Amino acid sequence: xxDVGFTELMVIALVALIVIGPxxxxxxxxxxxxxxxxxxxxxxxxxADINREIQLEDLKKLQQEVAEQARTMEASLNKHVQSVETSxxxxxxxxxxxxxxxxxAPSGAPPSLTSADxxxxxx
Numbered sequence: 001x002x003d004v005g006f007t008e009l010m011v012i013a014l015v016a017l018i019v020i021g022p023x024x025x026x027x028x029x030x031x032x033x034x035x036x037x038x039x040x041x042x043x044x045x046x047x048a049d050i051n052r053e054i055q056l057e058d059l060k061k062l063q064q065e066v067a068e069q070a071r072t073m074e075a076s077l078n079k080h081v082q083s084v085e086t087s088x089x090x091x092x093x094x095x096x097x098x099x100x101x102x103x104x105a106p107s108g109a110p111p112s113l114t115s116a117d118x119x120x121x122x123x
Contacts (some may be wrong), residue, residue, distance in 0.1 A: 020028050 016028070017025055
């Protein structure tokens, strides 16, 4: 905190001895020590609270970044899945449209009945 050397401390102690007196000096020194201890604990608690807040803020930023990356990844995957699905649907549609109905049925197998054929009365 302060840059106080040994000689400065001796001067302060000598002035305190003269001003306060030898009878009350130990009690005043003890009280000053307790107050300085409390001050140091308070300062360290404030520093710890500030560090916790900074870490919490950093964690919140990191969480937001990860959530944003997850959203972009999900959107990218959905887009990719849609393009693959569209491509498969197009290739399936082209494959069905290229084959005639007669060629679709294997030789020797009966032709498939449609719903229109099954509703006609047999004569």
